[in-house]
Amino acid sequence: xLRFILTRVSLIIPTFIGITLLAFxxxxxxxxxxxxxxAGERGIDxxxxxxxRKEFGFDKPIFVQYGVYxxxxxxxxxxxxxxxxxxxxxxxxxxxxATMELAICAILFALVLGLPAGMIAAxxxxxxxxxxxxxxxxxxxSMPIFWWGLILILVFSVQLDLTPVSGRIxxxxxxxxxxxxxxxxxxxxxxxxxxxxxxxxxxxPTIVLGTVPLAVIARMTRSAMLxxxxxxxIRTAKAKGLSRYRxxxxxxxxxxxxxxVTVIGLQVGVLFTGAILTETIFSWPGVGxxxxxxxxxxxxxxxxxxxxxxxxxxMSVNLLVDLAYGLINPRIRHNx
Amino acid sequence: xxxxxMEAPAVAVATATPPHPLREFWGYFSANKGxxxxxxxIILVVTVALLADVLAPHSPYVTDTSIALxxxxxxxxxxxxxxxxxxxxxxxxxxxxxYGSRLSLLIGVxxxxISIVLGTVLGLVAGxxxxxxxxxxxxxxDIVLTLPSLLLAxxxxxxxxxxxxxxxxxxxxxxxxxxxxxARAAVITETSKDYVxxxxxxxxxxxxxxxxxxxxxxxxxxxxxxxxxxxxxxxxAAALGFLGLGAQPPAPEWGTMLADxxxxxxxxxxxxxxxxxxxxxxxxxxxxxxxxxxxxxxxxLKR
Amino acid sequence: MAxxxxxxxxxxxxxxxxxxxxxxxxxxxxxxxxxxxxxxESGSGKSxxxxxxxxxxxxxxxxxxxxxxxxxxxxxxxxxxxxxxxxGKDVAMIFQEPTTSLNPCFTIGFxxxxxxxxxxxMDRRAARRRAIxxxxxxxxxxxxxxxxxxxxxxxxxxxQRVMIAMAIACNxxxxxxxxxxxxxxxxIQAQILDLLINLQKERNMALVMITHDMGVxxxxxxxxxxMYAGQIMEERAAEDLFASPQHPYTSALLAALPENSKGSRLxxxxxxxPGLYDRPKGCLFSPRCAYATEHSRSVRPxxxxxxxxxxxxxxxxxxxxxxxRINADHxxxxxxxx
Numbered sequence: 001x002l003r004f005i006l007t008r009v010s011l012i013i014p015t016f017i018g019i020t021l022l023a024f025x026x027x028x029x030x031x032x033x034x035x036x037x038x039a040g041e042r043g044i045d046x047x048x049x050x051x052x053r054k055e056f057g058f059d060k061p062i063f064v065q066y067g068v069y070x071x072x073x074x075x076x077x078x079x080x081x082x083x084x085x086x087x088x089x090x091x092x093x094x095x096x097x098a099t100m101e102l103a104i105c106a107i108l109f110a111l112v113l114g115l116p117a118g119m120i121a122a123x124x125x126x127x128x129x130x131x132x133x134x135x136x137x138x139x140x141x142s143m144p145i146f147w148w149g150l151i152l153i154l155v156f157s158v159q160l161d162l163t164p165v166s167g168r169i170x171x172x173x174x175x176x177x178x179x180x181x182x183x184x185x186x187x188x189x190x191x192x193x194x195x196x197x198x199x200x201x202x203x204x205p206t207i208v209l210g211t212v213p214l215a216v217i218a219r220m221t222r223s224a225m226l227x228x229x230x231x232x233x234i235r236t237a238k239a240k241g242l243s244r245y246r247x248x249x250x251x252x253x254x255x256x257x258x259x260x261v262t263v264i265g266l267q268v269g270v271l272f273t274g275a276i277l278t279e280t281i282f283s284w285p286g287v288g289x290x291x292x293x294x295x296x297x298x299x300x301x302x303x304x305x306x307x308x309x310x311x312x313x314x315m316s317v318n319l320l321v322d323l324a325y326g327l328i329n330p331r332i333r334h335n336x
Numbered sequence: 337x338x339x340x341x342m343e344a345p346a347v348a349v350a351t352a353t354p355p356h357p358l359r360e361f362w363g364y365f366s367a368n369k370g371x372x373x374x375x376x377x378i379i380l381v382v383t384v385a386l387l388a389d390v391l392a393p394h395s396p397y398v399t400d401t402s403i404a405l406x407x408x409x410x411x412x413x414x415x416x417x418x419x420x421x422x423x424x425x426x427x428x429x430x431x432x433x434x435y436g437s438r439l440s441l442l443i444g445v446x447x448x449x450i451s452i453v454l455g456t457v458l459g460l461v462a463g464x465x466x467x468x469x470x471x472x473x474x475x476x477x478d479i480v481l482t483l484p485s486l487l488l489a490x491x492x493x494x495x496x497x498x499x500x501x502x503x504x505x506x507x508x509x510x511x512x513x514x515x516x517x518x519a520r521a522a523v524i525t526e527t528s529k530d531y532v533x534x535x536x537x538x539x540x541x542x543x544x545x546x547x548x549x550x551x552x553x554x555x556x557x558x559x560x561x562x563x564x565x566x567x568x569x570x571x572x573a574a575a576l577g578f579l580g581l582g583a584q585p586p587a588p589e590w591g592t593m594l595a596d597x598x599x600x601x602x603x604x605x606x607x608x609x610x611x612x613x614x615x616x617x618x619x620x621x622x623x624x625x626x627x628x629x630x631x632x633x634x635x636x637l638k639r
Numbered sequence: 640m641a642x643x644x645x646x647x648x649x650x651x652x653x654x655x656x657x658x659x660x661x662x663x664x665x666x667x668x669x670x671x672x673x674x675x676x677x678x679x680e681s682g683s684g685k686s687x688x689x690x691x692x693x694x695x696x697x698x699x700x701x702x703x704x705x706x707x708x709x710x711x712x713x714x715x716x717x718x719x720x721x722x723x724x725x726x727g728k729d730v731a732m733i734f735q736e737p738t739t740s741l742n743p744c745f746t747i748g749f750x751x752x753x754x755x756x757x758x759x760x761m762d763r764r765a766a767r768r769r770a771i772x773x774x775x776x777x778x779x780x781x782x783x784x785x786x787x788x789x790x791x792x793x794x795x796x797x798x799q800r801v802m803i804a805m806a807i808a809c810n811x812x813x814x815x816x817x818x819x820x821x822x823x824x825x826x827i828q829a830q831i832l833d834l835l836i837n838l839q840k841e842r843n844m845a846l847v848m849i850t851h852d853m854g855v856x857x858x859x860x861x862x863x864x865x866m867y868a869g870q871i872m873e874e875r876a877a878e879d880l881f882a883s884p885q886h887p888y889t890s891a892l893l894a895a896l897p898e899n900s901k902g903s904r905l906x907x908x909x910x911x912x913p914g915l916y917d918r919p920k921g922c923l924f925s926p927r928c929a930y931a932t933e934h935s936r937s938v939r940p941x942x943x944x945x946x947x948x949x950x951x952x953x954x955x956x957x958x959x960x961x962x963x964r965i966n967a968d969h970x971x972x973x974x975x976x977x
Contacts, residue, residue: 018479029495138370138627142620144571146578147594147612150601154609158602165602232739238695240754240805241727244719254744273486277575281598291487292579295494307491311483318482330789331743 001326008322015315023308024069027300028062078305083297088305092287096309097180098168099286102278103271105202106209107264114214115260118221122229123248133218140215145274149208149281156204163204166283170197209278213267220263224256231255258329265321269314364632371628377621385438392431393417396588400426405604421606423597429606432588433614439589440570440618443504447569448562450508451515456558458512459519460546463527474520477513485510485568486575493581500589503582507572511565518561522554556633563626567619574615590615642812642845643669643692646706649869650684650691653699659915661687661700663869666942666949671812672843674836676860676877678853678892682912684869685849689815693732694722710812728758731806732815736822737798741790747774747801748786751808758809773804777834796827800834807838813845814838820855832859853896857881862948865889868912868923875948885946885955888924922953930954934968 035044035052044052057065072078078088117137121130156163168182169175173194175185183202186194228234229252237251276288283289287306294302365371384391406422407414414421420429458477462470480488492506493499526532527550535549576582577591585592590611597607650662662684669675677685691702692714707714710729714722734740742750751773752766761769767786774782777800790798799819806814816835820828836859839846850856856863857877864874865888873886884890893899894906910927913919917926921938925931935953942951953968954961 014475015479015482018475019483022479022483026491026495135370138623139616139620142567142571142616142623144574144578144591144594144612144615144619146575146591147608147615150594150598150608151612154601154605158605232734232736233742235695236734236740236802236805237742239693239726239732240757241723241725242753242757243723251742251745255742258744269482269484271484273484276486276490277578280579291490295490295581303491303494307487310487314484315482328744331791 004326005323008319008326012315012319016312019308019311019315020070020073021066023304023311024066026307027304030300073308078308079301081294081302082299083294083302088302089309091290091302092306092309094177094180095285095287095290096313097177098182098284099272099275099279099288101181101183102202102205102209102284102286103268103275105206106271106274107213107267109206109210110213110217110267111264114217115221118218119225119248119253119256121218121222122225125226130222133222137215137218140211141219143211143215145208145211146277146281148211149204149278152204152208153281164201168198168201168285169194170201173197205278205282205284208281209271209274212270212274213264216263216267216270217260220260221256224259225252228252228256254328258325261321261325261328265318265325268317268321272310272314361632365628368628368631370624371631374621374624374628377617378625381437381618381621382441384434385441388434388438392428392434393419394428394431396427396432396435397586398427402426405600405607407604408606420610421604423593423607424600424604429610432593433590433610436588436590436593436611436614437618439500439583439587440574440615443500443573443589444566444570444622447504447508447511447573448565450505451512451565452558452562454508455512455515456519456551459516459521460523460550462516463520463523463550464542464546470520473516477516480510481513486572489572489576490579490581493576498581498584500583500587503573503576507569507576510572511568514561514565515558518557519554522557523550526550526553560626560630560633563622563629567622567626570615570622571619640711641668642671642673642710643667644706644708645688645692646704648688648691648702648704648707650687650696651701651703653701654915657915661869662691664942665866665869665871667864667871667874669813669845669847672839672845674839674846674848674859674861676856676863677847677849677866678851678856678863679866680851680912682868683866685866686817687869688866689732689817689847689849693726693730693815695732724758727754728809729811730813730815731809731811732817733799733802733806733819735818737802738790738795738822740802741798743790746787746789747793751786751801751805754805754808769808770804773808774801776807776838777801777804778830779804795823796831799823799827799831803831803834803838807842807844810842811844813847815847815849817849818851819848821850821852828855835859853892854898865892868918870923870951871942871949872924872952873948873950875946875950879947883946883957885950885957886924886952887928887930887954887956890956891927891929922951930965930970932965932968932970936971 035049035058053059057068060068076089078092080087081091084091117133121127121133124130153165157165164170169186170193173186173189173191175182175189175191175194178185178188182198183195186198233255234247234252237247242251272288275286276292278284279286279288280292287310291303291306291310293299294306403418403422404424404426406418406426408421409416409419411421418428418430420433423429423432458473462473489503489506489510492509493503496502496505523546527545532545532549535545540549573582574589574591574594577589578595580592580595583589583592585596593611594608597604597611601608645665645667648662648665648667649660652659652661665684665688667675677688679685687696687700690696691704692707692709694714696702704715709725712721712725714725717725741747748767748770751770752761752763755761755766755769756763759766759769770786771782774785779785779797779800785793785797790801793801803819814835819835820831823831832855835846835848838844846859848856848859860877862875863877863880865872865880865886867888872888873880873884875885880889881893884893888908891906891908895908897905900906908927913923913926919925919936921934921936922928922931922940925935928935932953938953940951940953942949945955946957954965958964
């Protein structure tokens with residue numbers, strides 16, 4: 001088991017180097033003089049120009065620059081925002097919990113609906129329910145979520161006046177960040193109504209962000225379940241006289257989950273992509289919106305650092321999924 | 337010679353003539369109602385795009401603030417002159433959608449063409465050369481796949497500068513790995529087969545092998561991936577447009593239209609509803625088509 | 640009262656080309672402690688017959704019978720819940736592919752104790768003790784350490800022993816073994832067969848052994864049922880059947896055994912089992928039968944009592960008047976009639 005973990009962890013090193021290379025070259029691929037471009041319309045005087053050139057190390061050979069960059073990254077120094085002058089890392093740290101909270105809620109939403117829907121569709125193959133689930137999930141899979149968010153706002157916020165349009169919590173509340181997760185912090189604060197407000201604000205973004213993963217999980221669960229239900233060991237389980245419920249929930253689901261977990265892992269990338277759009281629509285103060293704002297402010301250090309950090313987050317989640325895969329699939333664990 | 341020709345009909349009678357491959361393919365494909373529906377929608381969208389000049393009642397660009405934010409014809413205040421209403425600066429939404437179909441199809445086809453050409457070449461090179469070149473190409477593709485696709489596209493556009501062409505390049509790069517992997521896998525399975533060995537023995541060069549022998553044999557999965565790829569491309573390009581990084585106003589690109597309309601969501605539902613619906617329907621059609629093609633071409637499902 | 644009574648059982652599968660009858664008019668009685676061999680080519684319906692008995696016919700198959708009773712219980716009207724109490728306890732089954740028949744995600748111990756806890760209501764510790772005993776009995780060395788093994792860590796032969804242990808865990812009255820040795824190495828086959836026979840003798844349970852190999856069945860079964868295209872062709876005591884086969888099909892099967900070959904060539908049965916589209920109107924075996932007549936081509940023989948068993952043939956080989964009757968019915972092969 002330890003060997004399995006170690007091999008998996010060592011496999012991500014090339015990916016890590018690749019991501020740092022991408023982030024490193026990113027800022028150097030900007031057409032024209034990078035510092036001039038960064039400065040944009042703000043303009044820049046010669047002294048500051050020279051200072052920035054030194055700061056970014058543009059005066060040294062490219063591989064030395066990369067070496068310096070890597071060692072800085074490993075020390076947690078990702079540079080400073082050109083706009084706020086705050087370290088990129090501390091900005092990311094402050095905003096990431098908001099994105100994380102949204103992403104976790106979205107994936108839970110997708111799992112809670114997608115797994116049972118896919119299972120029931122598989123068990124009732126070719127029923128109306130099955131066709132319905134498959135049709136809806138294909139539509140969900142094709143959904144432009146930035147539009148979906150606007151439509152949900154239109155229906156639930158404008159027409160029905162049920163949910164707030166933007167933000168994480170009502171402006172009436174000031175919540176001291178403890179964990180960064182507002183659902184938890186609002187409970188800890190003890191302020192009346194704060195938790196409810198946080199939940200209210202989360203509903204629409206969660207649905208929007210969870211839609212594509214929901215569709216993918218439902219489709220995948222169904223096809224995995226169909227395959228497993230035809231396996232010999234399911235016949236054995238029936239021959240043992242086990243109840244239908246136990247066969248489906250224990251014997252079949254456990255096996256069907258193996259490909260589903262892989263898919264969930266792949267959805268993490270989709271989730272962060274979607275978070276950028278979702279956060280933009282709902283003015284959700286997370287890293288996605290932060291990155292988009294950085295683009296329009298030409299805040300390249302933020303873009304570079306943020307992209308690198310998000311890449312690392314996705315990479316780490318993929319690693320965790322890989323390890324979880326080993327846990328639920330004994331064949332993988334023993335063979336490698 | 338004579339013996340063979342004499343026996344052939346007898347065999348044919350005994351086993352009943354197998355249908356022509358294309359006919360067989362159509363048989364499988366047309367049995368899938370969703371795929372046929374997708375195909376019909378795509379044909380419709382293509383027709384609309386081609387006939388945009390004839391079909392569109394108004395220019396997609398001419399603004400007239402005196403008729404701004406007119407609702408669709410069935411709502412009070414709407415008129416048949418602007419069937420789907422007008423946008424905040426008085427342009428006819430229907431006309432913009434019609435011209436937008438041109439842009440969206442163009443975007444989808446161009447992006448996928450770039451990816452297929454580049455991806456197939458890289459994949460063929462990786463599959464044929466092996467060794468360091470292969471490792472380098474495939475590792476790079478793995479890294480691109482690890483990163484969230486839209487994030488990468490956003491970063492690329494941020495570097496190159498916002499715009500339609502740059503956003504298309506960015507999305508093409510992001511979906512590239514799928515084609516590289518496909519082509520390489522096809523090369524590796526195909527090169528182990530006898531006919532390639534036979535061609536090699538008879539003195540065919542590597543380049544000739546690549547394009548004459550192997551490529552025609554991996555077209556089926558490439559076609560499927562292309563159909564699914566167009567839907568991803570349209571969706572991602574629209575997302576970039578929505579973020580203000582893709583096609584720039586006043587281009588009638590559906591994603592860009594949504595971005596323009598965003599702030600009016602509270603006042604005029606139609607300015608946000610129709611462009612998104614157009615994206616959804618087109619993307620859904622390509623996904624249905626792709627699924628149908630895959631099922632019809634997948635030998636595993638054929639009995 | 641017989642342990643198992645089947646009367647006129649049929650199993651049908653609707654397909655795109657029409658209804659496929661996988662089992663057709665099978666009647667059978669089995670006493671307690673009896674060993675029955677079921678022989679037939681692939682697709683002869685021997686497995687499906689037993690799956691029908693277990694209630695395991697895969698969707699969309701339909702099971703029909705005049706009577707289907709086990710141990711005095713009517714399996715046709717029994718509720719699902721009651722049926723589950725029987726299956727795995729009083730009647731158990733092992734399958735052809737031991738490795739895929741075990742769930743890859745659970746340990747041997749879990750899968751074995753699951754049955755014990757369900758049917759015998761044992762607690763964890765008692766079930767574990769019993770599981771070790773059972774693995775011992777089926778000849779698995781260092782049984783205790785194997786409990787935590789996964790199926791993919793064991794060989795096919797070991798997995799089949801586990802399957803057997805699971806099947807006999809609740810002392811079933813009837814064990815159905817569906818080609819239990821087909822997927823195994825030749826050297827292991829004999830061991831598994833010996834194990835099954837020993838267990839049968841020790842516990843005096845009824846055993847149904849399904850196989851396509853006459854040789855496997857010769858040493859084990861007291862009675863043999865020969866199936867072809869979903870129908871019983873002949874069903875008699877093993878000794879009698881081997882000494883004087885009554886059905887031309889049985890006789891052809893026996894002639895195809897290597898030890899019965901005359902000269903250097905193995906004898907074979909020409910043709911193939913009829914499929915969905917080429918099912919003959921008369922006797923199902925008639926297209927391949929050396930003694931087929933116009934009568935047997937057009938009229939399907941009934942399953943009838945014969946020579947201490949049952950037979951489905953117009954002209955049983957032991958029938959003294961058969962030559963005359965074949966000649967009267969316009970033989971299709973002149974040589975065979977003479």
